[in-house]
Amino acid sequence: MSEPHEEIARRLTELGRAEAPPDLRGEVMAQVAAEPRRRQRRSPGFGALVRPATRIALVASVVLAAGVGIAHLGGGGSTSSPMVSTGSGVIPAAAESSTDKGPAYAPSTPAKSTTGTQLVGSRDARYGASSVQVRGLVIDRVTARSILGRYFGRPDAHGYIVARVPAEDFRSFGFRLAASALRSDSLSVTLDDRQFVRILLVAARDRRH
Amino acid sequence: MTQAIALPLPRVARPSAYDGRVRNQSDEALGRRAAGGDPAAFEELVVRYQDRLYTLALRVTGSDADARDCVQEGLISAWRAMPRFRGDARFSTWMYRIVLRKAYDSIDRRRRTPEPVEELHAVAAVVSEADRIDLLDALAALELDFRVVAVACDVVGMSMEEAGRLLDLPPGTVKSRLHRARARLAESLDRERAR
Numbered sequence: 001m002s003e004p005h006e007e008i009a010r011r012l013t014e015l016g017r018a019e020a021p022p023d024l025r026g027e028v029m030a031q032v033a034a035e036p037r038r039r040q041r042r043s044p045g046f047g048a049l050v051r052p053a054t055r056i057a058l059v060a061s062v063v064l065a066a067g068v069g070i071a072h073l074g075g076g077g078s079t080s081s082p083m084v085s086t087g088s089g090v091i092p093a094a095a096e097s098s099t100d101k102g103p104a105y106a107p108s109t110p111a112k113s114t115t116g117t118q119l120v121g122s123r124d125a126r127y128g129a130s131s132v133q134v135r136g137l138v139i140d141r142v143t144a145r146s147i148l149g150r151y152f153g154r155p156d157a158h159g160y161i162v163a164r165v166p167a168e169d170f171r172s173f174g175f176r177l178a179a180s181a182l183r184s185d186s187l188s189v190t191l192d193d194r195q196f197v198r199i200l201l202v203a204a205r206d207r208r209h
Numbered sequence: 210m211t212q213a214i215a216l217p218l219p220r221v222a223r224p225s226a227y228d229g230r231v232r233n234q235s236d237e238a239l240g241r242r243a244a245g246g247d248p249a250a251f252e253e254l255v256v257r258y259q260d261r262l263y264t265l266a267l268r269v270t271g272s273d274a275d276a277r278d279c280v281q282e283g284l285i286s287a288w289r290a291m292p293r294f295r296g297d298a299r300f301s302t303w304m305y306r307i308v309l310r311k312a313y314d315s316i317d318r319r320r321r322t323p324e325p326v327e328e329l330h331a332v333a334a335v336v337s338e339a340d341r342i343d344l345l346d347a348l349a350a351l352e353l354d355f356r357v358v359a360v361a362c363d364v365v366g367m368s369m370e371e372a373g374r375l376l377d378l379p380p381g382t383v384k385s386r387l388h389r390a391r392a393r394l395a396e397s398l399d400r401e402r403a404r
Contacts (some may be wrong), residue, residue: 004391007395008363008395008398009391014362015344016264018267018268018276024280027400028284030250032252
């Protein structure tokens with residue numbers, strides 16, 4: 001260190017030091033005393049370890065449930081090849097060969113779309129004696145569309161319903177449904193061999209033949 | 210006839226927790242006790258370091274009021290953060306660092322809210338009237354990067370390694386900045402002498 005630098009360092013040490021204000025310590029300790037009493041530091045307990053795991057499990061179950069739901073919604077669309085349309089009056093022959101397949105489901109309430117249309121499968125005066133009670137899990141695509149309208153466009157009359165019918169009811173339900181569809185201008189019914197019934201709602205002027 | 214005038218002395222209350230039994234303990238031992246919530250141990254640390262912390266804050270900010278606020282807020286922050294002190298640095302360095310951060314915040318706040326023009330004119334008039342720049346004025350006029358190194362090493366008395374840990378700088382950078390800071394201060398003193 002050169003001489004001028006030494007002098008600078010020495011003078012800084014002499015001149016630069018200062019004493020804290022005498023009441024500083026008292027004020028600090030008064031504030032320390034006013035602080036809420038701290039607990040001793042502890043190792044993380046069992047609860048701290050379980051809590052994140054519970055949160056992860058909850059999120060995973062929600063994601064799984066959403067995935068299953070989306071898979072159900074998409075299931076109707078992927079079963080187009082084996083279907084037999086009854087909108088034009090064709091009796092669903094495939095339905096007869098599939099009555100023993102598929103799981104049975106607990107009875108549910110009659111299907112009803114969010115557009116207010118009472119669907120085939122519920123008791124409706126419009127269809128009289130030909131209407132049937134659908135027992136099984138009903139996945140309502142119209143409802144799905146209204147919920148997911150932001151992504152799929154607004155719900156319209158072209159929505160369709162996918163119903164999963166218990167195996168023991170499938171044959172009789174299929175015949176009755178087909179008969180109802182023959183008398184209806186706004187309904188087209190398709191059945192497949194996996195106990196799925198798709199009920200296509202079609203506006204009268206757009207009726208497909 | 211003279212009259213005796215009784216002036217009230219400023220009352221400095223000594224907190225009851227401070228009893229001096231912790232005086233002989235090391236900083237690290239006191240830090241551990243303070244981390245466990247012992248105010249007497251923390252007070253001993255305050256007693257040991259308040260002057261050096263105040264010096265650091267005063268020479269970095271250049272303001273008594275700001276320095277006082279920095280030290281007070283810094284010590285309270287240190288008390289709150291005691292349980293998180295990991296002990297991987299020296300306790301003194303950790304406290305210096307807290308107060309230095311407060312000093313930087315204070316300087317930033319001052320930059321955002323400049324002093325009124327009238328006050329600046331008044332200060333300039335006083336300086337030109339006295340017509341002298343002493344060493345501490347020159348120190349206060351240094352750029353912050355150089356000033357803080359000079360304060361840490363030459364005023365507070367830290368080693369270059371300790372200053373490097375405080376400022377997150379390698380010792381070589383501390384050394385070069387300290388050299389340049391002293392050189393600039395020497396130039397200022399030469400100019401003062403030449404007048």
